[in-house]
Amino acid sequence: MKNNVRTSNDGGNYQKSGALAPVNNNKMKKNKMRMGSVGGGLSLQAFANAKAKNDGYNPALIKKQREFYKNAKCVNKYKKSQKQQNNEQDSSQSTRFVEGRSENREKGKKTYGNKMAYSLKEIYNKKREEEEKERMEKEAIFKARKEEKEKSEARRKDKREKMFKRTRSGQPIMKYRIEHLLQTIQGTKD
Numbered sequence: 001m002k003n004n005v006r007t008s009n010d011g012g013n014y015q016k017s018g019a020l021a022p023v024n025n026n027k028m029k030k031n032k033m034r035m036g037s038v039g040g041g042l043s044l045q046a047f048a049n050a051k052a053k054n055d056g057y058n059p060a061l062i063k064k065q066r067e068f069y070k071n072a073k074c075v076n077k078y079k080k081s082q083k084q085q086n087n088e089q090d091s092s093q094s095t096r097f098v099e100g101r102s103e104n105r106e107k108g109k110k111t112y113g114n115k116m117a118y119s120l121k122e123i124y125n126k127k128r129e130e131e132e133k134e135r136m137e138k139e140a141i142f143k144a145r146k147e148e149k150e151k152s153e154a155r156r157k158d159k160r161e162k163m164f165k166r167t168r169s170g171q172p173i174m175k176y177r178i179e180h181l182l183q184t185i186q187g188t189k190d
Contacts, residue, residue, distance in 0.1 A: 162176035
């Protein structure tokens with residue numbers, strides 16, 4: 001039979017005789033107070049109200065909104081600077097046109113209508129020609145790179161085939177391997 005002894009100071013808890021230490025009632029009372037008088041935690045209604053309550057403070061959401069507005073501000077600044085640059089370029093072209101016309105008059109040259117002036121069509125054609133030249137240069141560079149790449153791939157493929165060649169009995173042909181070693185040694189000396 002078990003030796004269960006009820007002591008007067010244990011608050012109604014049963015303990016085995018010879019147990020380590022009596023249960024601390026203060027801790028149990030604190031836990032009960034923390035959990036509520038019944039010890040069941042929040043009621044379902046109180047839990048639902050606590051979840052539904054929105055006090056407007058969400059640090060993650062606030063951080064996200066701040067970042068969004070910061071990015072929007074940067075984008076607006078960038079767009080404004082782009083507009084200013086475009087306006088400056090357009091105004092500089094028009095001032096060049098006016099300055100060129102006034103210089104021609106100062107030199108005593110007669111201007112015959114639109115012959116000496118830059119018309120919009122001429123400006124457009126010049127710009128288009130420049131863009132065409134740039135495109136052709138880029139295309140030429142691209143073709144040169146592509147050809148170089150194809151040549152190097154062909155060389156690698158040829159070298160690979162030579163390195164994998166074997167005799168009838170399955171032994172590797174050492175001629176190409178020794179040539180390759182020799183080339184690498186000579187390359188490191190230079």
